[in-house]
Every structure is written in C-alpha cells, then in structure tokens.
Amino acid sequence: MSIPPPSGPQQPQDPYQPPQPQGPYAPHPQGPAQGPYQGPAQGPAQGPRQGPHGGPPYPVWGQGYLPLSRPAPVNGVAIAALVLGVLCFLPAVGLILGIIALLQIRRAGERGKGMAIGGMVLSSLGLALWVVMLATGGASAFWEGFKEGTGNTSLSLAEGECFDVPGDTFHEDVYDVDKVPCSGEHDGEVFGTIPLSGTSYPGDDYVTDTAEDKCYPLQDTYAMDPWALTDEVDIYYLTPTRDSWSWGDREITCVFANTDERGTLTGSLRADETTLDADQLAFLKAMAAVDEVLYEEPEEYAEEDLQANQTWAGEAGDVTGEQAEALRGHTWPADAQTAVADLVKDMEDAAGEWAKAADASDVDAFYEHYDNAYDYVDGDTTVTAREALGLATTPPTYEEDSESGSGSGDAGGLDV
Structure with missing residues (x-):
C-alpha cells in the first residue's frame, strides 16, 4: 500500500533545525508519539542539534521506503481474442473472448484493451465473411476444393496396392481411399503410376490423353497374362484436376476395377517377374x-x-x-x-x-x-499348355474396335 504524503503545502525546512520526520512514526502534533516505538521522554528544547566540534547538523535518515512501481499484467483472454481474430479461425469465439477480456480488464485493471478490441474487430470481419460465403455457396465450393486438393495427397497409392473407396460405388470423383489387402475383396488395384511435370496445370485433355496412352503399356507389364483379366475387370485412371494440381498433385494412377460400379475384385491380378516362375x-x-x-x-x-x-x-x-x-x-x-x-x-x-x-x-x-x-x-492346344503351366485357362473375350485389345471394356477416367 502506498503511503500518502502529508496534507497541506510542503514548507522548506530551516537549515539549522533537524529535518522533521515524514514517515509513519513522526511525532504527533499534540504530544509525544504513543506508538510501540516511543522513545524516552523529551525535555525542553535544547536548541539546534550540533554535529561534532560544533559543526553543521547531521543529516537525518528516516524518510521510509517507497513502494516499487510494477506494470499491470496483460490479460490472457485478450491475447487469445487477438490470435483468433488474426487467424480468422472460429470468428464467433474470438468475438466473445474479446468482450470477456474487456470486462476482466476493467474489473482487474489489467492491460490488453487494444488487443481485445483488435481481436473483436477482426473476428467480426471474419464472421461477416463466413455469413456471406454460406449465403452464396462459397463455403461449399471452398470445402470441395479443399477436399480435392488434399484428397490425392492422402491417396499416396503405389503399384501393387489395393484399396476401397468410400461409399457404395466407384464414383467419378475420388477424394480419399482406404488401403486393404489384395487377397480379399477390394474396389481397385493399382498397376502403375505416371508422374507429370510442369508448374502449371496442362489441361484436362492432356492429362486424359496421357493416361490413355501410358496406362495400357503398364497394364501389359503388370498383368502379363491377359487371360487372367476376366470380363469383369476394367481399367480406370485417377487423374489430377486443376484444383488438386495447385496442392501438389502431379501423378496419374492406373487402376484395375470392376466393370460394375458396385462390384469388387478378389485377389491380386499381378502377374510379372515377382509372381511368375x-x-x-x-x-x-x-x-x-x-x-x-x-x-x-x-x-x-x-x-x-x-x-x-x-x-x-x-x-x-x-x-x-x-x-x-x-x-x-x-x-x-x-x-x-x-x-x-x-x-x-x-x-x-x-x-x-x-x-x-x-x-x-x-x-x-x-x-x-x-x-x-x-x-x-487361343485354340485347344493353347488351353492345354496353359493348364500344364499353372496359368489361367479361360480365353478372354475380344471385342471389335476395342482400344485395349485385352478384352477389357473402355477405360474410365476418375478425377481426384
């Protein structure tokens, strides 16, 4: 607690009189001090106190200690409000925290009023922006773009891996997959990947043409036995989109899947140097x-x-x-x-x-x-030789005008 100064104007002291005590234990104006530190009874005044050999008076100590001046603490809620306002994250929460901070600062005398107000202003702007986006459908478009951009990076599919896609069908747009063992049922099996170069998106036509030109040769390398690819097997490719390209998606994924969107595959279709004798x-x-x-x-x-x-x-x-x-x-x-x-x-x-x-x-x-x-x-002798070597024995169905030439249906392109 601070000690208040004595009331009334301060008078200069007589240089030949000892300084008058200003602390809490100064003599009472009506008589000697009655506190616990009362000294011996004072007699009549003896005149000015002399120093040694009649010199000037001694200086008097006893002005007391002044309290230290410490700055008030910064309100933590004000800091949180400002951070949420700058990040435009949970703007309603940032606005509420700003109001709470102002009330706490007023009651406790803390600092941070400017940060609380700044957080409230930024949070209000962010809240208004979210309202506009919800009203115009901008939030939905943003979320879809976000899923497209992050979906393929979460795919991270490599040759030989099998996966399921969310939902009941193999949709046109794939944002995420669940990797599963190839020995059981699965929606798709990756038989190759094609990296794309460049800094700007090359366009849908270029990406599709590249997938069609390069996926089929990879199919013949991965599944060397076309007889093992039944009529239920089709070729698909997962391709980047303009939005996902900006998130770092630079790869085409070549996939085996069922011709029926609701159908699945069972067992791996891989037939190459890693699986054949x-x-x-x-x-x-x-x-x-x-x-x-x-x-x-x-x-x-x-x-x-x-x-x-x-x-x-x-x-x-x-x-x-x-x-x-x-x-x-x-x-x-x-x-x-x-x-x-x-x-x-x-x-x-x-x-x-x-x-x-x-x-x-x-x-x-x-x-x-x-x-x-x-x-x-593909006559009888071919079937007999295949059976003796432990290979598939059901001849594929060759369709006229089939671009694949392997008995599969037309390839399908899926955006990711």
Missing part, C-alpha cells in the same frame, strides 16, 4: 509377342486395302514362326513338355497360313488363309 514367363512372353502383331491388324478390310492386309499377314507369320521356335528351344518341366510341343506345332501351322495369306492373289484367297490361321489362335 521362369517357365510361365517364357510362355507368356512368346504369346505376348504374337498378340502384339495380331493387334496391329489394319482398320481397313482387305476389300478396301488388300496390300496393307497382306503386309500385316506376312509380319504375323514371321512373328508366330519365331515364337514357335523360341518355345521349342526352351526346357520345359516333364509334365508340360507334351502340351507345349503340341502348341508349337499348331503355331508353325498358323505361321504357314499367314504366309499364304500374304501371298494371296485376291481377297477371297486372302480370307481363306486368314481364317485358317486364326483357328489356331
């Missing part, structure tokens, strides 16, 4: 080489361009003969030797029919040998 790999590589040249059949019928079809038939005969020779030269397990040998003979016969089609004199002769050659493709 040497005999299976040798067989599938030979069959893939033959299939590749067969997929290059001209779009024009022989009636429209006989020469182009004959050139292609010659190439098909050459490749089929080369792969038959490669299979014959491989050392097969004892229980698969006969089956593979029968297939090799059919392939050599098919190569001869392709060669005759390439040398046909007219369209009718071309189609005669063309049909004979195709009778050997």
Whole structure:
C-alpha cells in the first residue's frame, strides 16, 4: 500500500533545525508519539542539534521506503481474442473472448484493451465473411476444393496396392481411399503410376490423353497374362484436376476395377517377374509377342486395302514362326513338355497360313488363309499348355474396335 504524503503545502525546512520526520512514526502534533516505538521522554528544547566540534547538523535518515512501481499484467483472454481474430479461425469465439477480456480488464485493471478490441474487430470481419460465403455457396465450393486438393495427397497409392473407396460405388470423383489387402475383396488395384511435370496445370485433355496412352503399356507389364483379366475387370485412371494440381498433385494412377460400379475384385491380378516362375514367363512372353502383331491388324478390310492386309499377314507369320521356335528351344518341366510341343506345332501351322495369306492373289484367297490361321489362335492346344503351366485357362473375350485389345471394356477416367 502506498503511503500518502502529508496534507497541506510542503514548507522548506530551516537549515539549522533537524529535518522533521515524514514517515509513519513522526511525532504527533499534540504530544509525544504513543506508538510501540516511543522513545524516552523529551525535555525542553535544547536548541539546534550540533554535529561534532560544533559543526553543521547531521543529516537525518528516516524518510521510509517507497513502494516499487510494477506494470499491470496483460490479460490472457485478450491475447487469445487477438490470435483468433488474426487467424480468422472460429470468428464467433474470438468475438466473445474479446468482450470477456474487456470486462476482466476493467474489473482487474489489467492491460490488453487494444488487443481485445483488435481481436473483436477482426473476428467480426471474419464472421461477416463466413455469413456471406454460406449465403452464396462459397463455403461449399471452398470445402470441395479443399477436399480435392488434399484428397490425392492422402491417396499416396503405389503399384501393387489395393484399396476401397468410400461409399457404395466407384464414383467419378475420388477424394480419399482406404488401403486393404489384395487377397480379399477390394474396389481397385493399382498397376502403375505416371508422374507429370510442369508448374502449371496442362489441361484436362492432356492429362486424359496421357493416361490413355501410358496406362495400357503398364497394364501389359503388370498383368502379363491377359487371360487372367476376366470380363469383369476394367481399367480406370485417377487423374489430377486443376484444383488438386495447385496442392501438389502431379501423378496419374492406373487402376484395375470392376466393370460394375458396385462390384469388387478378389485377389491380386499381378502377374510379372515377382509372381511368375521362369517357365510361365517364357510362355507368356512368346504369346505376348504374337498378340502384339495380331493387334496391329489394319482398320481397313482387305476389300478396301488388300496390300496393307497382306503386309500385316506376312509380319504375323514371321512373328508366330519365331515364337514357335523360341518355345521349342526352351526346357520345359516333364509334365508340360507334351502340351507345349503340341502348341508349337499348331503355331508353325498358323505361321504357314499367314504366309499364304500374304501371298494371296485376291481377297477371297486372302480370307481363306486368314481364317485358317486364326483357328489356331487361343485354340485347344493353347488351353492345354496353359493348364500344364499353372496359368489361367479361360480365353478372354475380344471385342471389335476395342482400344485395349485385352478384352477389357473402355477405360474410365476418375478425377481426384
């Protein structure tokens, strides 16, 4: 507690009189002090107090200690109100905290009034902004953009991983996935990823074209056995959008999924060097080489361009003969030797029919040998050889005008 100064004007003291005490124990004006520190009774005044040898009087101590001057503390609620106001986070809470802070400051004499008022003003502006966004639908658009931007970064899907998507169907827009084991049921299986470069979004058409051009080759590398891809399997790709690009999304994800949006897959479709043995790999590589040249059949019928079809038939005969020779030269397990040998003979016969089609004199002769050659493709000997090697034995369904050439339906692009 501070000690109040004596009432009345301060009079200068006589330099030849001892200073008058100003503390709490100064003599009472009506007589000697009656406090606990009362000294011996005073006699008549003896005149001015002299110093040694009659010198000037001693200075008198006893002015007392003045209380320390400490600044008032800053109100913590005012600080919280200002922080929420600056961040525009929970603006209603920031406004309420500002009001509470002002009441506490007035009652306790604390500092921070400016921070409380500043937090209230900023929170009021933020609250008004949220009201406008809710009224105009801006908040919904912001949230959707936020989900698109953060959704793909949470995907983080790698080749060989399987996942489920939220909801009952495989939607057009995928914001998040749940990774699950491939051994059980799942919505999708990743068979490849395609990184994209550049600082600005290249456009929807570019992203879609890139996915269609590069996902299919990755499919053939990941699932080397097209017979294992049943009619229920389709190709999809998860692509970045303009919004997610700004959040760092720079990758196309190639996915196997069910053709039915409500359907699922069971078990992994992976069939490559990590899952196949040497005999299976040798067989599938030979069959893939033959299939590749067969997929290059001209779009024009022989009636429209006989020469182009004959050139292609010659190439098909050459490749089929080369792969038959490669299979014959491989050392097969004892229980698969006969089956593979029968297939090799059919392939050599098919190569001869392709060669005759390439040398046909007219369209009718071309189609005669063309049909004979195709009778050997995916025939009984192929099924028997596959069964002996432990591979899928159900031939795929080839649809005319299918861009994939693998029996799958058209690919679907999904935004993420």
